[in-house]
Each structure stands twice: as structure tokens, then as C-alpha cells.
Amino acid sequence: MDKTLKRMATMHRMQVTGLELFYQNGYYNTSIDDILKALGLSKGAFYYHFDSKEDFFISIVQNLVVQKFYSHMIEPIEGQEDPLNNILNTFENSLATAEHNSLDHGFMLSNFITEFNGKNPVIMKYLKDIYQIWEVNLVSLLQKGKSDGYVARHVDSEGVASYLTASYIGIRTLMVEGNSRTLRYQYIQQLRQYFKMLAQKEMA
């Protein structure tokens, strides 16, 4: 068991550092040597634990990326009260975190989707799955919001969910090129207006 522990510990260290660099510089722009140098490890160590660079990245997605996504974007939106409020708060918190992180490099998921699109269908599948978990969660939350009277019944939950994820991805992309404070404020403000509409029983 000790051996297994050591093995796991090393693999985990590699994955953490790997994700950091992949997120920072992109997958194709980060060499295995870069990661190994940051870790003080050698080629031998890497290929002892992982089959290939791709295998390594997939293991990172399955372990770290999924986990991060759940804890930052999925779990915080769940709750018994007004789902629109929960979504708004979760989005605002995420944007605030990004804003105050000078090392922010955009929305991890959409960055990778953009990079792998048309190049690696296998990895794309994993990323797509994460996105869909996000959307499904939003939809069911909005549906529940309808039963609970927080969301107007005429609202198209799927449409709103797509619209929400799209706008969030977009604003995160824009925030990387500076001016993030204003962008966050404007975005939340507009989202608030939009949600006010979704909550209304009747449209004019």
C-alpha cells in the first residue's frame, strides 16, 4: 500500500503541475520537458507513470478538471432558494475570483475546447461531457425553479441554460484582455436585468 501511495502521490504532483502549465500555455505549447523541469523529475519518471502526453492530459481532465468544475461551477448553484439568485451569485463569485487573479488565463474549459477542436476528438469528448454536465444541471435547476415559483412557466429552460453558459464563456474570454472589473460589473448588471424578466409571470 505504501508503494501505491507513493505512486499516487507522484502522479498527482505531475498532474497538478501539468494542469497549471497546460492552462497557462496551452496543451500543444507545453512540452513534457517543461513540466518535468518544473517538477525536478526526468523523462523516465514521466513515461513510467503515463503512456503518452495525451494519456497524461486525459488523466488530468478526469481527475482535476472535473473536480474543479464541480466545486466551482456546479455545487455552488445548488440550493433550495431562488435558482436565479444562486446562478447569479455563483457567476459573480467566479468572475470576481478570475478578476483578482492576475495569473488568470481565461475559462479553462472553453480554452481547451477551443484548442482541441478539430484536432483531437478523443479529448474533445471528455471536455464536451463536462460542459454537458454543467448545462444539464442548469436546466434541472431552472425547471425546479418553475415548480417553486421562482421562474416563469413560459421560460425555455434549455434555451436559457445555453444562453447562460455561452455568455459566461464569452465574458471570461473577454476578461483576459484587461478591463476585467468593468466587464464583470456590466455583465452581472445585464444578467440581473435578464433574470428579472425570467422571473416575471407575464411579458408585456
Add this chain to the structure above:
Amino acid sequence: MDKTLKRMATMHRMQVTGLELFYQNGYYNTSIDDILKALGLSKGAFYYHFDSKEDFFISIVQNLVVQKFYSHMIEPIEGQEDPLNNILNTFENSLATAEHNSLDHGFMLSNFITEFNGKNPVIMKYLKDIYQIWEVNLVSLLQKGKSDGYVARHVDSEGVASYLTASYIGIRTLMVEGNSRTLRYQYIQQLRQYFKMLAQKEMA
């Protein structure tokens, strides 16, 4: 002048093919040899016309990308009637074009912004400028819409513009991973609702 013409013609051919491949595979993932092979030209020809790969890319942005952006995203939204309607139609047309293009690789501008962020500030500047032209145009259009009575006076033009560009960037990013038809429909539908709100004289 003939020489200049030939020179320009070759350079233009290189730029067109270059943009095609850069858009398809990304800048760092497209080698000069790839482009040259597609053109049937040699290394010598390339470095005779351009100083470096970066110089080449910048020339592409300044010539082709800016031009494309103007003709597809800026000029179509201008008009005397309802600006909200113009924006909606322009966005819908762009999304429809992307949807019916099986070779679509996402929104060019945001793809490049994502790729160059934190890696090449010089190129980032050029991309950022294009984005800002977009936003400025949207803002002034919305302002005019206010004077003309199409847009409610309480609306924050800057905020709406940011929100619009963000949502468009996001939906284009999502459309690359399939299901583009549904996404476009949902997006336009939600945008319509949102615009209805912006046009209203008073909020409930």
C-alpha cells in the same frame, strides 16, 4: 508597378492560405512548411516576402482579418432602422453561416485571443483593437437607437454591448462542438426576449 503587382499577388496568396490554416489549426500548431506545402512554394519565397512568422501573421490580421470583420460584423449592423433588429439579424446570419459551414472552427477573433493571451502581447494588441472597434460600433448604434426611440433611455449601452459581444463569442465557441442548429435557435430566441426588454419604455 508590374513587379509590385506580382509581389502583392504572391503575398496575398500566402496570406489567404496562411489565414485559412492558422484559423483551422491555430497559429502555433501551423508550421510555415505546412503553409508553403499548400501553396507549392519554398522557404526562400516566404522569407523573401516576410521577416518572420510573427510578422506574417500580423500582416494577415491587418489585411484580411480586419477586413473580414468589418464586412461580416460591423457594416451589416449599421442602418437607419431599429438597431436592435439590425444586431439580431446580423448575429443570426453569422451564426447561420457558421452552422452551415462544416469546416467552421469557431469565432476567429476569440480563437486567436485565447491562443495568444499571455504569450504574445504584440499580437494581442492588434486583436484587442479589432474587438474594441466592434464594441464601440455597437455602443454608438445603441445610443443612436435611444435618440430614435428604439431603445429605452435607461439602458446602459456599454453594458449591453459587452453583454452582446460576450454572448456571441460564447455561443460561437459552443457551436463548434456540434448541435449548432439548436444552439443558434435557442440563442436567437433568448436574444429576442432580451431585446424586447431593452426596447420597453419602463420595467415592471
Add this chain to the structure above:
DNA sequence: TTTATTTCCGACCAAGTGGTCGGTCGACCC
């Protein structure tokens, strides 16, 4: 036809790339 100049060729280079492989070293078992 010679001469000059623009345009293009392709061999070459140093610096990387992902991946392989024989070997070392220490912890544990007998």
C-alpha cells in the same frame, strides 16, 4: 545579347519535440 534585379529554390542549421531504453538505486523480503 548582355546586364541587373526581382523572385524563388532547397539544402542546411540549431534548437526543440514526444518517446525509448538500458541502467541505477534504495526499500523490502528471504
Add this chain to the structure above:
DNA sequence: GGGTCGACCGACCACTTGGTCGGAAATAAA
């Protein structure tokens, strides 16, 4: 102590990268 085995080392390989350079066609000027 000897042997086994998991964990790691680092030289090495074939290949690709952006970029250089001497020279050769093509074209225009004389």
C-alpha cells in the same frame, strides 16, 4: 547478505520547428 522490484535517471533517437543563405530561374533594362 543476496535477490527482487518499483521508482526514477538521462543519454539517445527520429523528426519537426523557425530561420539562413548561396545560388538559380525569370523578368526587365541596356
